[in-house]
Amino acid sequence: MRARNLDVWIAYWGFAVFYAALSVGVVFFGRATPPPRPDVTAEQAAQWFEAQATGIRLGFGVLLVIAGGAAISNGIIGYFMKRMSSGRLLAYAYIAAMGVGAIPGFHLILVCWLAATFRPDRDPGLQYLLYDLGMLSYNGSLGCFTAAYAVLAIAIFYDRNGIFPKWFAYVSIWQIVTEVVATQMWVFRSGAFAWNGMITFYIAVVIFGIWIACLLPLMRTAARAETVDTPALYSAEPAR
Numbered sequence: 001m002r003a004r005n006l007d008v009w010i011a012y013w014g015f016a017v018f019y020a021a022l023s024v025g026v027v028f029f030g031r032a033t034p035p036p037r038p039d040v041t042a043e044q045a046a047q048w049f050e051a052q053a054t055g056i057r058l059g060f061g062v063l064l065v066i067a068g069g070a071a072i073s074n075g076i077i078g079y080f081m082k083r084m085s086s087g088r089l090l091a092y093a094y095i096a097a098m099g100v101g102a103i104p105g106f107h108l109i110l111v112c113w114l115a116a117t118f119r120p121d122r123d124p125g126l127q128y129l130l131y132d133l134g135m136l137s138y139n140g141s142l143g144c145f146t147a148a149y150a151v152l153a154i155a156i157f158y159d160r161n162g163i164f165p166k167w168f169a170y171v172s173i174w175q176i177v178t179e180v181v182a183t184q185m186w187v188f189r190s191g192a193f194a195w196n197g198m199i200t201f202y203i204a205v206v207i208f209g210i211w212i213a214c215l216l217p218l219m220r221t222a223a224r225a226e227t228v229d230t231p232a233l234y235s236a237e238p239a240r
Contacts, residue, residue, distance in 0.1 A: 005223060014072045014076075015069075015072060017069070018066065018072065018073055021062070022063065025060065029055040029059020029062075030056050032134075032135070033205070034196065038135065038185075038189045038190065038195050038196060039190040042125050045124065045131040046122075046124040049116045050120055056117050057117055060110045060114050064110050070098075070099075074099060075095065077095075078095040079091075086154070086156075086158035090152075093148075094151050097147040097151065101144030104141040105144070108138070109137055109138040112133050112137070113131075113134050116134075136186065136195065139185060139195045139200070139201060140185050142179045142180070146176050146179045149172045150176060153169040157169050163222050164222070165218070171214055175211055177207075178204035178207050182201075184199075
């Protein structure tokens, strides 16, 4: 590890720790993954919140505290994109798109479900609304992430510095495909196209898992390639 990119390594491990904590929080505590059923009544949704109240309060409360990890995760990817020959504009576009997407795609479900468990005697109809709003936001926030993956793929295709391999652009394009397919969850309340369906959810989770599993070693390789002697290789600007 070089002293000149110690901050990169700190952000890299912050990225890994954040996504590990996010996975634990939404899977084992908040129970948002695998998602609960959309085809329930208001009373059933209220009963579900009552049963999961402790896990939601604990897991989602912690995630709210470390929510800034999303910005670190976006920043480290933007850092490597800025070192591509495709230039800085696409890096800034990626960071902006993911930053906007973090609100509906991550924060809103935390707030909705914590609010639902904050007053367990709340009208079941209102809890029903928070139940739907949280899940539809969490799984159905599409446009910002589609834009982010698109600019990442374009940046990789046009990059001549070899920061990330070209095949990773195709993995990112599959992320776009899953986001487009997921639009059907706003229509169906059961089946393969519902928010807990095989097509709109589980396939998307597998693709996202592959994307993360590929991205971590690629960023590690790119960070290791940086040396004090070759800073110009990772810059879109000419060496001075």
